[in-house]
Amino acid sequence: MVLDKDTAKKTAELLLQINAIKLEPENPFTWASGWKSPIYCDNRIMLSYPEVRNFVQEVMAKQVEKLYGKPDVIAGVATGAIGIGILVAEALGLPFVYVRPEPKSHGRQNQIEGYLESGQNVVVIEDLISTGKSSLNAVKALKEQQVNVMGMIAIFTYGFSVATSNFQEENVSLHTLSDYNHLIEQASETNYIQESHQQTLLEWKTNPQQWKQ
Numbered sequence: 001m002v003l004d005k006d007t008a009k010k011t012a013e014l015l016l017q018i019n020a021i022k023l024e025p026e027n028p029f030t031w032a033s034g035w036k037s038p039i040y041c042d043n044r045i046m047l048s049y050p051e052v053r054n055f056v057q058e059v060m061a062k063q064v065e066k067l068y069g070k071p072d073v074i075a076g077v078a079t080g081a082i083g084i085g086i087l088v089a090e091a092l093g094l095p096f097v098y099v100r101p102e103p104k105s106h107g108r109q110n111q112i113e114g115y116l117e118s119g120q121n122v123v124v125i126e127d128l129i130s131t132g133k134s135s136l137n138a139v140k141a142l143k144e145q146q147v148n149v150m151g152m153i154a155i156f157t158y159g160f161s162v163a164t165s166n167f168q169e170e171n172v173s174l175h176t177l178s179d180y181n182h183l184i185e186q187a188s189e190t191n192y193i194q195e196s197h198q199q200t201l202l203e204w205k206t207n208p209q210q211w212k213q
């Protein structure tokens with residue numbers, strides 16, 4: 001669920017401005033899930049743009065306060081949400097941890113890096129949701145440490161029904177700054193997407209899991 005329409009459009013506008021949205025139907029991207037896709041939203045790029053990362057930091061920090069009051073800890077899903085998670089934690093003056101996809105195979109073999117105590121209230125920051133598997137994998141690791149996961153805020157979601165049901169099944173509340181529908185709305189207003197690509201995106205969105213498989 002997007003926070004509100006203005007934020008969704010503004011976030012989409014900023015992502016388009018910094019060329020975080022890549023369209024390569026001829027040379028499809030492979031996603032974390034293994035799905036092939038003509039589109040890739042690279043939120044990591046925003047860290048290189050102070051005005052954009054300040055916007056995301058401010059909106060996310062405000063939402064954490066509005067939705068969850070004062071959590072004990074902010075957690076970022078590695079690696080995409082480490083940077084943005086730290087920015088949010090910094091804005092709120094809160095501790096920060098990050099969650100790896102799996103425990104390290106050497107060193108201290110941690111999956112969660114940073115200091116966490118059981119019983120703490122944690123808000124998770126994620127950069128992007130496709131199927132939601134990576135994010136929910138991080139939630140699982142946090143819950144195994146006996147913390148209370150209050151909810152998650154992400155920059156962007158494709159809004160796939162599989163993600164919605166995955167979050168529902170795990171009983172995790174998700175809010176996002178923007179989503180695919182607002183991105184496409186914003187992109188068409190600014191003629192960002194050429195006509196042939198618009199057709200490809202329409203076809204892809206009807207069955208993204210099977211596209212080019």
Ligand SMILES: O=P(O)(O)OC[C@H]1O[C@H](OP(=O)(O)OP(=O)(O)O)[C@H](O)[C@@H]1O
Pocket residue numbers: 032033077078079080081126127128129130131132133134135
């Ligand atoms: O919803 P999902 O289907 O799980 O896909 C989304 C995940 O994919 C990306 O991470 P990636 O695995 O590319 O790693 P990175 O964060 O280290 O770049 C992104 O940062 C999300 O965590």
Ligand SMILES: O=C(O)c1cc(=O)[nH]c(=O)[nH]1
Pocket residue numbers: 030031032033039040041042043080128130131
């Ligand atoms: O599903 C993914 O791996 C994925 C998709 C996308 O658009 N951007 C991203 O960073 N990851």
